[in-house]
Amino acid sequence: MPLHFELVTPEKLLRSEEVYQVVVPGTEGDFGVLEGHAPFMSTIRDGALHIYATDKGEPEIVPIQGGFAEVSASGLTVLAEQAG
Numbered sequence: 001m002p003l004h005f006e007l008v009t010p011e012k013l014l015r016s017e018e019v020y021q022v023v024v025p026g027t028e029g030d031f032g033v034l035e036g037h038a039p040f041m042s043t044i045r046d047g048a049l050h051i052y053a054t055d056k057g058e059p060e061i062v063p064i065q066g067g068f069a070e071v072s073a074s075g076l077t078v079l080a081e082q083a084g
Contacts (some may be wrong), residue, residue: 003035004075011043033076
């Protein structure tokens with residue numbers, strides 16, 4: 001099952017798509033999110049999202065600055081101060 005992923009900045013919704021996994025630069029360290037991950041929230045540090053479309057694929061790397069990540073039953077939402 002794919003993970004529903006959204007990347008949002010104060011200006012707009014940048015992405016809304018189904019992916020395999022996203023690795024997020026949390027302030028306590030990087031964490032990976034797959035479909036079915038336990039719900040939680042984390043602040044994020046400046047770094048990069050690693051977005052995996054498939055299990056074995058190469059990640060797409062998207063630079064981000066600050067914000068929050070929320071994992072819920074509906075998927076992963078990254079609210080970044082800046083992205084791209």
